[in-house]
Amino acid sequence: MILKTIRDKVSHLFRQIKELQGEPAVLARGMALGVFIGFAPLSPLKTILILSIGFLIRANVLAGILTSTVICNPFTYIPLYYGAWLIGNFILPGKASWTQIEGAILQMQQSGLGESLVTVGKVGVDTILVILTGGCLIALPVAIISYPFALKMFTRMAQRRVVKEKKQ
Numbered sequence: 001m002i003l004k005t006i007r008d009k010v011s012h013l014f015r016q017i018k019e020l021q022g023e024p025a026v027l028a029r030g031m032a033l034g035v036f037i038g039f040a041p042l043s044p045l046k047t048i049l050i051l052s053i054g055f056l057i058r059a060n061v062l063a064g065i066l067t068s069t070v071i072c073n074p075f076t077y078i079p080l081y082y083g084a085w086l087i088g089n090f091i092l093p094g095k096a097s098w099t100q101i102e103g104a105i106l107q108m109q110q111s112g113l114g115e116s117l118v119t120v121g122k123v124g125v126d127t128i129l130v131i132l133t134g135g136c137l138i139a140l141p142v143a144i145i146s147y148p149f150a151l152k153m154f155t156r157m158a159q160r161r162v163v164k165e166k167k168q
Contacts, residue, residue, distance in 0.1 A: 010070065017066050021161075024154035030060030034067025036143035041084045041135035043108060044116035046072065077105050081131065081138040088134025094125035 020027055033054055037046050046068050054061035072080055085101055104123045108116040120128065 013066055013070050017063065017070075018157065020060065020063055020066075020154075021158075022060055024151055024158055027060045027063050027154040028150035029057055030044060030054060030063030030146055031067045031154075032143045032147040033057065033059050034064035034069075035071060035146040036139045038068040038071025039080065039135060039142055041081055041085070041131045043072065043077070043105075044113055044120060057157035060123065073115070074109055077109065078102065078136075081105055083138060084131050084135035086134065087134070087137050088130035090127075091133050094132050096123075096130040100127060101131065 017031070033050060037050050037053075042049060047065060050064040050068060051061050053059070054064050081101060082098065084159065085096065085098055089096060100123060104119050104127075107119050
């Protein structure tokens with residue numbers, strides 16, 4: 001029952017992404033931004049960052065928010081943050097323990113934005129630096145790679161819409 005609900009929600013998010021309309025390049029920039037923010041360990045600030053960066057780079061913010069939600073959600077927090085910690089800890093060894101990070105993540109999952117920001121503040125600068133370093137080292141190449149794929153996908157979808165409209 002719960003797996004069906006999860007599958008339905010993810011399927012709904014993918015349908016919403018497929019239904020987005022606009023310039024393929026703008027949509028692809030939004031999706032690449034969502035990939036970056038989704039993989040970067042920035043949980044309490046994801047939507048705010050997508051809105052502000054999306055405006056600056058002229059990206060479709062809805063594409064960014066939907067993509068980020070597919071990538072980073074309560075079911076993927078732990079693996080994403082663990083990967084960020086592993087890489088960050090390799091670059092900056094001994095500055096953060098996984099136990100401390102995992103506890104903070106679990107606490108943030110059950111709280112609002114204000115409480116999440118307080119929790120982030122409590123883990124310390126070294127821990128934040130390790131997580132951000134690792135997360136950005138994962139997020140940047142994945143986001144760069146995602147752009148041409150997203151551009152191709154949105155271009156094809158726009159072409160299909162044109163063909164469909166001509167038939168009607």
